[in-house]
Amino acid sequence: SQELEQSPQSLIVQEGKNLTINCTSSKTLYGLYWYKQKYGEGLIFLMMLQKGGEEKSHEKITAKLDEKKQQSSLHITASQPSHAGIYLCGADRRSTLGRLYFGRGTQLTVWP
Amino acid sequence: DTEVTQTPKHLVMGMTNKKSLKCEQHMGHRAMYWYKQKAKKPPELMFVYSYEKLSINESVPSRFSPECPNSSLLNLHLHALQPEDSALYLCASSQEGTGLYSNYGYTFGSGTRLTVV
Numbered sequence: 064s065q066e067l068e069q070s071p072q073s074l075i076v077q078e079g080k081n082l083t084i085n086c087t088s089s090k091t092l093y094g095l096y097w098y099k100q101k102y103g104e105g106l107i108f109l110m111m112l113q114k115g116g117e118e119k120s121h122e123k124i125t126a127k128l129d130e131k132k133q134q135s136s137l138h139i140t141a142s143q144p145s146h147a148g149i150y151l152c153g154a155d156r157r158s159t160l161g162r163l164y165f166g167r168g169t170q171l172t173v174w175p
Numbered sequence: 176d177t178e179v180t181q182t183p184k185h186l187v188m189g190m191t192n193k194k195s196l197k198c199e200q201h202m203g204h205r206a207m208y209w210y211k212q213k214a215k216k217p218p219e220l221m222f223v224y225s226y227e228k229l230s231i232n233e234s235v236p237s238r239f240s241p242e243c244p245n246s247s248l249l250n251l252h253l254h255a256l257q258p259e260d261s262a263l264y265l266c267a268s269s270q271e272g273t274g275l276y277s278n279y280g281y282t283f284g285s286g287t288r289l290t291v292v
Binding site (some may be wrong): 104106108161168 | 179181206216219220225230263267269274275278279280281282284285286
């Protein structure tokens with residue numbers, strides 16, 4: 064979807080390095096979701112953010128939503144090969160709940 | 176049970192065939208969704224069922240026919256498909272028509288890989 068811009072499109076990092084993936088919208092986000100997908104498989108839920116300034120962490124992954132609710136970042140600390148996959152941000156908008164829009168995804172490769 | 180189960184995992188069908196994809200969840204979610212995902216593209220919404228009624232059809236061709244027999248089941252009936260319909264079909268569910276009311280957002284199944292020959 065052109066409504067959610069994700070960057071970078073692909074990322075190759077060495078194991079142990081930190082990395083950040085960004086998701087930007089030109090419109091206010093009502094709900095922002097981060098998912099991980101292995102090629103050809105289903106989406107694995109990572110985190111959901113709704114409030115401006117909100118930050119959530121799970122294991123080595125931290126997601127933030129800015130105060131204006133137009134930008135989110137996903138940060139992975141000390142990356143591991145198990146983090147490899149496609150990361151997708153998706154969003155709800157207040158006017159169209161249930162229509163989940165996705166960014167184009169970020170392909171993450173972690174080499175040992 | 177926090178899963179959405181999709182069957183079959185893989186399906187190959189001819190352009191004159193009729194087949195169905197099945198999706199099942201037992202989380203008590205009242206909204207269920209079909210998404211289509213082409214290779215290296217994000218998922219795109221096809222249909223939304225809310226309380227077993229079709230609430231959103233994203234202008235999907237009539238060769239795709241959704242059905243929600245009960246609150247736990249969602250089917251996608253396929254007829255006279257084209258090779259360009261080959262894709263990964265994902266089912267998802269959520270509480271009350273949005274992922275915001277669940278700690279797990281929208282819950283997705285593992286998908287059905289459809290190939291039309």
